[in-house]
Every structure is written in C-alpha cells, then in structure tokens.
Amino acid sequence: MDFKHICVIGLGYIGLPTSSMFARNGVQVTGVDTNEQVVTSLQHGKVHIFEPGLNEVVKEVLENGTLQISTTPVEADAFIIAVPTPFYGNKKADLSYVRSAAESILPVLRHGNLVVLESTSPPLTTRDVVKPILERSGMVAGRDFLLAYSPERVLPGQIMRELVENARVIGGIDEASALAGGDLYRIIVKGEIVLTDSTTSEMVKLMENTYRDVNIAIANEFSRLADRFGVDIWEAVKIANLHPRVRILNPGPGVGGHCIGVDPWFLVEAAPDITPLIHTARRVNDEQPGFVLETLKQLIPDLSGKRIALLGLAYKPDVDDLRESPAIEIAHDLVKAGAIVKAYEPFRTTYPLPGAIMTTSLEETIKDAEAILLLVGHAQFKALDPVETARITPARLVLDTVNGWSREGWRAAGFTFERLGDRKHSIR
Numbered sequence: 207m208d209f210k211h212i213c214v215i216g217l218g219y220i221g222l223p224t225s226s227m228f229a230r231n232g233v234q235v236t237g238v239d240t241n242e243q244v245v246t247s248l249q250h251g252k253v254h255i256f257e258p259g260l261n262e263v264v265k266e267v268l269e270n271g272t273l274q275i276s277t278t279p280v281e282a283d284a285f286i287i288a289v290p291t292p293f294y295g296n297k298k299a300d301l302s303y304v305r306s307a308a309e310s311i312l313p314v315l316r317h318g319n320l321v322v323l324e325s326t327s328p329p330l331t332t333r334d335v336v337k338p339i340l341e342r343s344g345m346v347a348g349r350d351f352l353l354a355y356s357p358e359r360v361l362p363g364q365i366m367r368e369l370v371e372n373a374r375v376i377g378g379i380d381e382a383s384a385l386a387g388g389d390l391y392r393i394i395v396k397g398e399i400v401l402t403d404s405t406t407s408e409m410v411k412l413m414e415n416t417y418r419d420v421n422i423a424i425a426n427e428f429s430r431l432a433d434r435f436g437v438d439i440w441e442a443v444k445i446a447n448l449h450p451r452v453r454i455l456n457p458g459p460g461v462g463g464h465c466i467g468v469d470p471w472f473l474v475e476a477a478p479d480i481t482p483l484i485h486t487a488r489r490v491n492d493e494q495p496g497f498v499l500e501t502l503k504q505l506i507p508d509l510s511g512k513r514i515a516l517l518g519l520a521y522k523p524d525v526d527d528l529r530e531s532p533a534i535e536i537a538h539d540l541v542k543a544g545a546i547v548k549a550y551e552p553f554r555t556t557y558p559l560p561g562a563i564m565t566t567s568l569e570e571t572i573k574d575a576e577a578i579l580l581l582v583g584h585a586q587f588k589a590l591d592p593v594e595t596a597r598i599t600p601a602r603l604v605l606d607t608v609n610g611w612s613r614e615g616w617r618a619a620g621f622t623f624e625r626l627g628d629r630k631h632s633i634r
C-alpha cells in the first residue's frame with residue numbers, strides 16, 4: 207500500500223517524534239492535538255517536550271511544510287492514534303482518549319484507509335473498543351478499511367534512534383491490515399518488522415513492560431534483604447549478573463513514568479484472578495519510596511524541621527518527565543514528616559510541589575541543607591565533585607538512592623556516605 211499523506215492523532219512523547227520521522231522520510235503528515243496550547247506552540251516552531259534530537263527534526267519538517275499541525279483530523283491515507291492511556295485511581299485503564307481519538311477520525315475516514323492504534327492498551331482494545339467506534343462510519347473493518355495495533359516501544363531519552371532501529375510488531379485485525387501496517391512502518395523503521403494479530407501485539411507490549419516491572423521488583427526486594435543482612439545490594443547484583451543466565455535489573459527509589467508502573471495494571475485489570483505475581487510486583491515497586499524514607503529515618507530519626515535537599519524529581523535520568531515519579535512521592539512524604547524540603551530538578555525547575563521549595567540551581571538547593579538525597583541519576587548530578595560540593599553546603603550526610611556516586615570520593619571529602627540497600631558500608 208502507498209502512503210502519501212498520514213494523520214497522527216496525539217502529539218506527545220510518541221506522536222510528535224513519529225510524525226516528524228514520517229515527515230522527514232517524505233510523507234506529508236498532519237499532526238493533530240486537542241490541546242490548543244500545544245498546537246499553537248508547534249505552529250510557531252516551538253517544541254513543547256524535551257527529547258534529545260527531536261527539536262531539530264521537528265523544526266526542519268515544520269519549516270519545509272511536510273509536517274502540518276491541526277486541532278482536528280483531516281482526510282489521509284492512514285491514521286495513527288498515539289494518545290495517552292492513563293489509569294484511574296482504581297488502577298483501571300482510562301480509554302477515554304483512545305475513544306475520542308477514534309471518534310475524531312470518523313468524519314474523515316474513507317474507503318481503503320488504514321487506522322493504526324499505537325497507545326498502550328488492555329488486550330482486545332483494538333477489536334472490541336476501536337473497531338466498533340470506526341464502524342459507526344457505516345464501513346466494515348477488514349472489508350472497507352484496514353485496522354491494526356502497533357505498540358510504540360521506544361525508550362524516553364533515546365526515542366529518535368529507537369523509533370528507527372527497534373523491531374516493530376504490527377498486529378492486524380486481519381492479514382491485509384497487518385500487511386498494510388508493515389508497508390506503513392517500513393517507511394521509517396530499519397529494524398525487523400513482525401506481523402501478527404492485533405491481540406497478540408497488544409499482549410506483547412504489556413508483557414515487555416510487565417517483565418521489566420517484575421524484574422525491578424525483585425531487585426527492590428533484594429535491596430531490602432541486603433539491608434537486613436548487612437549486604438551491599440549493588441555489589442551483590444553485579445556479582446549475580448556474572449552468571450551467564452542471570453540479568454537482575456537495578457534497585458532504586460521506585461518505578462516511575464507512564465509505562466512500566468502503569469501497564470502491568472492493564473493485565474491485572476483484564477484478568478485479576480490469574481495475575482497474583484504481576485499484582486505483587488506492582489505493590490513491591492510502589493512501596494519502594496517508603497523504603498527510602500525508612501532508610502533516611504534510620505539516619506535522622508526525627509525529620510521534623512530538618513533541612514533536606516533533594517537532587518532530581520524526574521522519573522529517571524536525563525528526561526524532563528515527572529509523571530508517577532517516585533522522587534515526588536518521597537518529597538511529599540518528607541514534607542508530611544515535617545522536614546524543610548528543597549528540591550532541584552534541572553530539566554523542570556518549576557513544578558507545583560506543595561509544602562516544598564523548588565529551586566533553580568544546585569547551589570541554592572544545598573547551601574543550607576543538613577542532608578542531601580540523590581534521587582535521580584542525571585548525568586549532571588553524577589558528575590558532581592564531592593570536594594567542590596563540600597565547599598557550598600554545610601550538609602555532611604548524603605544518601606544516594608541510585609548508585610550514582612562513588613563512596614570513596616564522598617567519604618574522602620568529609621561526608622557520611624550512605625547508599626540505598628547497602629548496609630555493608632553503612633554507619634547504621
């Protein structure tokens with residue numbers, strides 16, 4: 207199938223890179239977002255999200271006109287839906303954005319079009335939610351138009367490279383839909399393209415992120431065991447991973463972001479009676495910010511009135527995304543415990559953090575601190591010189607929750623250096 211013009215619904219972390227990549231490869235793209243602020247800023251050449259390499263490509267394709275921005279879908283050969291699928295407080299998937307995106311296509315859907323859902327969704331969403339909405343057009347999926355599911359699998363921070371290089375799975379509601387999806391993504395993907403059915407590809411996406419969540423959960427549980435038995439978890443994981451068939455991920459302050467901490471719930475929701483492991487892993491990871499607080503309390507039993515500096519609020523290193531970030535939960539817990547909290551997030555210096563002070567520089571954050579918590583391994587924090595840091599802060603206690611700093615260096619500079627899950631080298 208030939209694609210001259212595509213319409214991408216949703217211009218967030220996935221939709222915008224995808225739109226710009228298709229546009230750069232010579233396809234005319236209309237990028238659609240319902241958020242007028244996003245549309246206006248893009249129409250003025252301003253990119254609203256930070257992702258390495260994205261800015262340059264978006265500017266190029268906006269300037270040469272291959273990418274156009276709109277608040278409503280237009281007629282096209284193919285439609286890609288890349289809207290968020292958050293979850294409600296009760297951990298049930300909120301498919302309202304997917305539904306509205308599908309509905310917004312209805313007036314412009316034409317005979318022979320291909321529609322692809324990219325948003326992470328519970329199993330059967332393409333078949334049981336999107337298909338019936340699109341068939342309100344009077345056309346039948348598989349006969350009059352084609353429909354597929356192709357999950358995005360790119361890693362924030364490396365989206366532009368992974369969009370092209372990663373293997374791409376495309377699940378059609380029938381064979382013709384999968385084949386058409388293959389033709390579409392071959393325009394931008396250099397990695398392997400695997401064709402299957404829509405429900406398999408929905409499951410594959412959820413399995414990948416759930417596997418990672420369970421792996422991190424076991425690492426986090428190991429960190430608590432290490433704490434109990436006087437072991438350094440970072441050393442222990444490194445040694446265990448020398449085994450040729452073991453690959454334990456890293457413990458940390460918890461699992462954040464909009465994917466790994468959310469997607470496993472879609473499986474639990476869809477089949478609660480057969481997913482106890484997935485459910486428990488989620489619980490373990492959700493409890494990890496509490497383990498950070500407990501560790502800090504062992505060092506400072508009464509946090510009330512204590513001046514604590516937090517380095518990093520993003521959900522992981524070198525991204526500007528704060529969604530579901532464990533660092534934010536830790537900040538809230540510290541405020542609740544009566545601490546005077548100053549937080550510095552270099553990728554997002556303004557953020558509403560009730561009860562805490564957001565700062566705009568490292569110096570301002572630590573200049574009157576009593577303890578420093580490293581919550582995110584941003585490159586700029588990892589590169590901090592302990593001797594230089596000792597000059598600008600009265601704090602002499604640091605707690606590294608991400609294994610970002612060298613114990614020897616900080617101790618030599620006069621700090622009491624503590625690391626999450628490391629009782630072996632602790633003063634506790």
Ligand code: SAJ
Binds near residue numbers: 361465
């Ligand atoms: N984390 C740990 N320990 C680790 C690795 C990560 O605690 O060893 C934490 C991170 O700090 C972060 C969270 O887990 O808080 C998630 O980070 P991540 O880098 O594991 O993943 P995401 O959420 O940025 O992106 C994931 C990726 N999925 C997989 O690697 C299987 C990405 O490829 C997906 O496209 C993305 O989810 C998505 O959009 O679904």
